[in-house]
Amino acid sequence: MSDTKPLIILAAGGTGGHVFPAESLASELQKRGYRLALFTDKRGGSYSGVLGGLETKHISAGGVAGRGLIGKALSAFSLAWGTFQAKRLLGKMGPRVVVGFGGYASVPTMIAASLGGYASMIHEQNAVLGRANRLLAPKVKRICTSYARVDHIGGVDSSKVNFTGMPVRANIIDVRNTPYPVLDETSPIEVLVLGGSQGAQVFSDVLPEAFGKLPTSLQDRLHITQQCRPELLDETRKRYVEKGLNATLDSFFDDVPQRLSKAHLLIARSGASTVAEVTTVGRPAILVPYPYAIDDHQTKNAHALDETGAGWLIPQDGLDADQLAIRLEALFTTPKTLINTAAASLNAGRPDAASRLADAVEELIEV
Structure with missing residues (x-):
């Protein structure tokens, strides 16, 4: 990797929804020869892949909104200390x-970047601007989104917003051109x-019974592959066996693509990564949003898919x-309904999202 190109710092941490796009962008930027570093919180030591190989700085970070007076005070102190750490490191690097x-892990670094006058941008994975990104949106030069319409962007200058899509793993893109099965x-x-x-308990509770109510002629043709919570595996498997259904169950599948x-x-469920992956491959989906997600963002994600004819939302x-x-x-x-929905899903996908994000970074470099 050339050391003549400038340094790009990625600020990410927390859940996979925040980390997957960072991983995809890092891979694309490395291909283009850029030097990279990762600023993350204390959980960032366990990353693998491209992120795991980057120079990593651990920054103190607290939730944007702590619970109770003590929680808020500790969160504010952690945010202030993390911002100081990040500002000092940005100055050196x-x-x-x-x-x-x-996610809150990115907030101190992005505030420090704003205070230091560095070109900065954020990526929003969901159809609702997250609370951390809402705080940062007025301070950054670009806001890249996974959806054409995103709630809570508010009065931010529309020229800052760039619909790039949600990056997905390379092994998902590899199967994009697989035809819809006969x-x-x-x-x-x-x-x-x-x-x-972690799997969804509601699927273990409802799906075996629902499949069991189908006509025998359809049941005989069914093969169900289901991800379950580890503690629900035996009970869910028993339900499928009692219904005489052909089901493969596990708590984790390493060959999802x-x-x-x-x-x-x-x-x-309708997390950002799931929606991006199913539309990249182009498969019809019934999406059941997790009802307790912050700002109900999974429902907004599912609505976006439903509106394009690429799937169906069921609360x-x-x-x-x-x-x-x-x-x-x-x-x-x-x-024909499933085939048409699969085509709409494929059309909704943005397999070039990582490349679009990298283009947005390069545009900032050139400004």
């Missing part, structure tokens, strides 16, 4: 651009169920076995 990916009156029906990093490419239908409190069985039977017996 002299980056050309600082990029933040939301679905006729006799073919197997592959259903993939993903519940986020291949399983997604073979799926006729995805049933999942968790409306996930009823009887109604779901009716919908599944209609979908499986009218393959």
Whole structure:
């Protein structure tokens, strides 16, 4: 990697939704020859891949809104100390651009970048601007988004906003051109169920019963692959066995891209990474947003997919076995609906999101 190109600092930490786009951007920027460093919180020592190989600085960070007076005081102190740390490090390292990916781990670094006059940008993964990014939006030069419309951007200058999309892992892009699997009156029906990093209990509670209400002719063709919470694996497996259904269950699948490419239908939560991955591959999805997400951002993500005709939103409190069985039977017996929805999903994907993000960084370098 050349040392003649300027240094880019990435500020990321916390959940995978914040880290995956940072990883994708880092990979793309490395290909373009840039020097990179990562500013993160104390959890950043466990990163693998490209991020794990970067020069890493650990910055003190507290939640944007602590709980109670003591919590707020500790959070404010941590934020102030982290901003001081980051400002000092930025002064020593002299980056050309600082990029933040939301979450409280990025806040001190991005505030320090603003105070120091460094070119800066943020990336928002969801269809709702997160609380950390809301705080930072007025201070940065660019706001890159995963959706064409994002709530809570507010009165920010529209010229700062760049719809890049949500970067996905390279192995997801690798299967983008896999054709939608053949679905006729006799073919197997592959259903993939993903519940986020920990699985979703509601899927274990409702799906075996819903699949069990389908006509026998459809049940015989079904193959269900479902991610479950570890503590629910045995009970969920027992439910499928009692219904006589063919199901593969595990708490983690390391070959999700291949399983997604073979799926006729995805049933999942609607986190930013899941929505980006299913639209990159181009598969129809029933999305059940996690109802307790901050600012209900998963519902907004699912709405965005639903509005493009790329899937269907079902609120968790409306996930009823009887109604779901009716919908599944209609979908499986009218393959054209699934095929058309798969095409809309593929059209909604932005496989070049990492490249668009890197372009945005280079635009700031040239300003």
